[in-house]
Amino acid sequence: MPSMSDNTPLPRTPDFDSWPLTQQPTSVAVDHGALLITWSDARTSAYHPFLLAENDPAEDTLHPLSRETTLSPLDLPCDLVIRRAVLLANGAVEVHWSHGRAPSRFHPGWLRGIAWFGEHVAAQDLRHWSAADLSGPPTLNGPRALAEPPVFLEWLLSLQTHGLARLSGLPNQDGLLAGVVARIGPIRESNFGRQYTLEIKEDPDSNAFTSDALLQHMDLPTRECPHGLQFLFCRANTARGGEGIYVDAYRIAEDLKSEEPDQFATLCEINWTYKNRAKSSSYKAAGPVIERDRHGTITAIRYNTWLRSPLVAALADQDRAYRAYRAFTARAQDPAYQMIFSYRPGDLLAFDNRRILHGRKGYDATGGTRFIEGTYADRDDLHSAIRTLERHLSRELAS
Numbered sequence: 001m002p003s004m005s006d007n008t009p010l011p012r013t014p015d016f017d018s019w020p021l022t023q024q025p026t027s028v029a030v031d032h033g034a035l036l037i038t039w040s041d042a043r044t045s046a047y048h049p050f051l052l053a054e055n056d057p058a059e060d061t062l063h064p065l066s067r068e069t070t071l072s073p074l075d076l077p078c079d080l081v082i083r084r085a086v087l088l089a090n091g092a093v094e095v096h097w098s099h100g101r102a103p104s105r106f107h108p109g110w111l112r113g114i115a116w117f118g119e120h121v122a123a124q125d126l127r128h129w130s131a132a133d134l135s136g137p138p139t140l141n142g143p144r145a146l147a148e149p150p151v152f153l154e155w156l157l158s159l160q161t162h163g164l165a166r167l168s169g170l171p172n173q174d175g176l177l178a179g180v181v182a183r184i185g186p187i188r189e190s191n192f193g194r195q196y197t198l199e200i201k202e203d204p205d206s207n208a209f210t211s212d213a214l215l216q217h218m219d220l221p222t223r224e225c226p227h228g229l230q231f232l233f234c235r236a237n238t239a240r241g242g243e244g245i246y247v248d249a250y251r252i253a254e255d256l257k258s259e260e261p262d263q264f265a266t267l268c269e270i271n272w273t274y275k276n277r278a279k280s281s282s283y284k285a286a287g288p289v290i291e292r293d294r295h296g297t298i299t300a301i302r303y304n305t306w307l308r309s310p311l312v313a314a315l316a317d318q319d320r321a322y323r324a325y326r327a328f329t330a331r332a333q334d335p336a337y338q339m340i341f342s343y344r345p346g347d348l349l350a351f352d353n354r355r356i357l358h359g360r361k362g363y364d365a366t367g368g369t370r371f372i373e374g375t376y377a378d379r380d381d382l383h384s385a386i387r388t389l390e391r392h393l394s395r396e397l398a399s
Contacts, residue, residue, distance in 0.1 A: 008090045011105040014055040014062055014069070017387065018394045019109030021091065028093055033081025035095060037111060045115035049080050052095060056104040120295045127161050128251035130337050134162065137246075137341070137349060142167035146180070153389045155350075156184070159229075160382060163248055164351035170233070172345065177233040177373050180348060185381020188227050190220060191281045198232075198372040216247050216332040216357035217304040219376075221274040222283035226302065228379030230353045234343040236371040242363030244349075246339040249301040249357050252331045253290050266324035268292060270317060273309040274302070284309070289328060300354040305329065332357055343372060352379065 013019055023039040030036070035047040053076050054069050056062065063070055077099045084096040091108040127133075138158035145151040145167055158165035170176060178195060181187055187194055220226045256264040273286040291300040311318050331337055340361075343349075351358065353376070363370065 008088075010090060010092050010107050010109075012057045012062075012067075013107045013110040014057060015067055016391065018391050019107060019113045020394075021109040021112065023112055024091060025087055025093060025108050025111070028085040028087045030082050030085055033098075035082050035085050035093070037093065037115075039112065043115075043117055045111070045117060047111070047115075049082050049097075050076060052082070052104065052106065053080060053097070053101070055106075057106070058102065058104060120297075124160060126163075126250065128254055129162060129248045129339075130251055131335060131339060134248075134339060136339060137164050137166040137351075138162055139166040139168050142170035142346065142348060146170075149389060150393060152183070153386065153393065156382060156386050156389070159350050159352070160386060163250070163356040164246060164349065166350075167348040168344070168346060170346045170348055172235045177231060177348065177375060180233075181231055181375055181377050184229075184385045185377050188376045188378055190227060190376055191276065191278065191283065192374075195373060195375045198370070198374060213362040214359045215305050215329075216245060216338075216359040217306070218249075218301060218353050218357055219304075220283075220353070221287075221302045221304045221307060222276045222285050224285045226285075226300075227353050227376040229350060229377040229382060230358075231348065231350050231375050231377070232343070233348045233373045234345055234371070235373065236345050236369050237343050238368035239370040240364040240367060241361050242370060243340050243342050243361045245359040245361065246341075246351070247332050247337045247357040247359075248355065249303065249332070250298050250355050252328060252337060253298050253301070255331065256327065260327055263324040263327040264290070266320045267328060270311075270313070270321045270324070272302070272311060272321070272325075274304060274307045275309045276307060289325065301357070302354075303328065303332070303357060354379070 023041050023043075025037050026040055027038045028035065029038075031046070033049055035049075035052060036044060037047070038044050050073070054061070054071050054073070061069060061071055079098070080101070081098045082095050083098055086094040086096075088094055088105070093106045093108060093111060095104045095106065097103065140151055140155045140158070145155050155165050155167060167180075178187060218226065219230060253264065253267070256267070267289040268291075269288060271286045271288055273284065275284040276282065287302045289301060289303050290298060291302065293299050311321055313321065
């Protein structure tokens, strides 16, 4: 059996993430060809031989630069099993294989991080809110956030957790909005272009380009996969009115689930079709108002009162659908759920377009100025930016 000292470097992992060792492996065993690990908190996790073999950090399995596997699933013997497992002195686990395959060594933090203990763990810690819980967007100093990566990460984490977050005190500068979004990920264009200005148009292709009040809604439900993030940068605002009205639709859905379960079920089951009414484009997509994953966790909302197409369904289903939609709308328009605030020059607001509904009060277009730029990105970009920044900062702290 190989012997390693406690300061021997741990094996690399099949990615570039940091895998802190929150629990130590105390023993290892083999059961029917699979690896079993008992941890210092007395929990036990099991690992299939295929899972370990295709994530083997050896250079003939994992590309040394990309850290992506170079194996086809069919490169592994169909009856591959683990013959023996050894817990090394530095906490790494050494696996000995059948079929003459060379032994593999695995990082204990990675093994703990991918362990399954019999229950579903939410990927993110989301905090649902109503007007009583959150009176305004979580706000950070904009210039500090752009200069200091830990503050920028705090802004991103607030956006992920609450569904919206704001930077304040930014300069009135061309290109600033695109530059901030580029630090998160690529801008996702839409039928409104790469970037748009919330201005009054003589021939508007959306209600947003008028001075009218807007009911709470999400943008672009007409897309197969609606844009995940929206950004609004206020460069000037002296117009009367036009306050933003924001609602956490996840909170509405959870309240419906507990208080009006029949309406909640209908909102999860019946698809509505949404279609934009523009003269120069015709986007069309369908989905339920409330989307859930296989564990029942709410993952997205598809809701916009003025872009719905006629519901083609049996009369009974139409009745159910309209009653449920009205129940959802009643809460979206209830002040108890609404966060209302003014757009201040220098504010950059980011929000989850598939969770946070937004609207506005009407404004006086004849007096003052109102200059608000907008653009979109995707949720994936946010999650990637958070993980990458956390990895970078943790390595800086360790060095």
